[in-house]
Amino acid sequence: MRPADLLTCKQEGRPIAVLTAWDALSAALVEEAGADAILVGDSLAMVVLGHATTLPVTLEEMVMHTRAVGRGLQRPANQQPLIITDLPFLSYQCGLDQAVAAAGQVLKNSPAAAVKLEGGEPETLAVVDRLVRSGIPVMGHLGLTPQSVHRLGYRRQAKDPISQERLKRSARDLQAAGCFALVLEHVPAELAGALSQELQIPVIGIGAGEECDGQVRVTADLLGLTAKQPPFCPPLLQGRELCVDALRGWVGGLQPAPPTTPTTPAAPHYSEPSPLDH
Numbered sequence: 359m360r361p362a363d364l365l366t367c368k369q370e371g372r373p374i375a376v377l378t379a380w381d382a383l384s385a386a387l388v389e390e391a392g393a394d395a396i397l398v399g400d401s402l403a404m405v406v407l408g409h410a411t412t413l414p415v416t417l418e419e420m421v422m423h424t425r426a427v428g429r430g431l432q433r434p435a436n437q438q439p440l441i442i443t444d445l446p447f448l449s450y451q452c453g454l455d456q457a458v459a460a461a462g463q464v465l466k467n468s469p470a471a472a473v474k475l476e477g478g479e480p481e482t483l484a485v486v487d488r489l490v491r492s493g494i495p496v497m498g499h500l501g502l503t504p505q506s507v508h509r510l511g512y513r514r515q516a517k518d519p520i521s522q523e524r525l526k527r528s529a530r531d532l533q534a535a536g537c538f539a540l541v542l543e544h545v546p547a548e549l550a551g552a553l554s555q556e557l558q559i560p561v562i563g564i565g566a567g568e569e570c571d572g573q574v575r576v577t578a579d580l581l582g583l584t585a586k587q588p589p590f591c592p593p594l595l596q597g598r599e600l601c602v603d604a605l606r607g608w609v610g611g612l613q614p615a616p617p618t619t620p621t622t623p624a625a626p627h628y629s630e631p632s633p634l635d636h
């Protein structure tokens with residue numbers, strides 16, 4: 359899959375499935391499940407690195423995890439899901455050249471073919487424009503943007519008509535700046551549905567209703583592996599409980615080692631004379 363193939367999916371009315379992965383094991387599962395694209399999301403900061411927010415993850419860590427994801431894929435290269443990697447907090451907000459260098463580092467040093475970044479402010483639009491003109495495909499992300507947690511919280515976004523209009527404008531601007539797709543997180547379903555109708559690029563929803571061109575989920579949430587799931591991502595199974603129960607059964611089933619019968623050491627045929635013998 360290439361970024362442009364997602365547009366074909368939208369044009370042909372085929373729903374786009376995007377799942378996150380963070381290492382070779384999760385990537386293999388997601389590929390086998392048939393996802394069109396793998397997002398190496400900066401949610402890995404919380405899901406696998408144990409941070410309280412996505413802010414601390416570094417560009418180097420994102421590259422390292424993306425390389426591991428690439429190693430987990432088994433299909434021939436032209437049949438593999440598209441890999442999109444999140445640009446982490448402050449890797450693209452400190453100037454256009456730095457943003458190009460950060461995105462370039464991802465594309466040069468990992469199998470990612472696209473990056474994702476959050477927001478639709480004029481500064482972000484300038485970054486998207488510059489990246490796209492440098493040959494780097496960019497996915498946008500609006501609504502609940504976890505890198506702005508200290509400003510917006512983890513709350514549902516765009517609840518009133520004014521903020522809905524603002525979000526619509528940002529979505530149009532991101533499309534005009536060259537984004538090949540747009541993630542909408544935790545926004546009203548009607549808004550996401552309307553934007554999916556209006557925009558040419560695919561709208562990929564999470565907590566944004568059923569009427570998007572595609573859906574993205576944090577795989578660990580979907581499998582019920584994380585301790586706390588977001589309200590808009592009900593798990594498909596109680597993965598954490600299943601795993602802990604299975605492991606507890608194994609731990610509890612360990613048997614004490616059978617007692618060993620003491621063996622008398624064989625008498626040596628010949629012993630060196632000890633200096634004490636004299």
Ligand code: KIV
Binds near residue numbers: 400
């Ligand atoms: O980091 C991530 O996993 C994401 C998804 C929630 C879209 O950005």
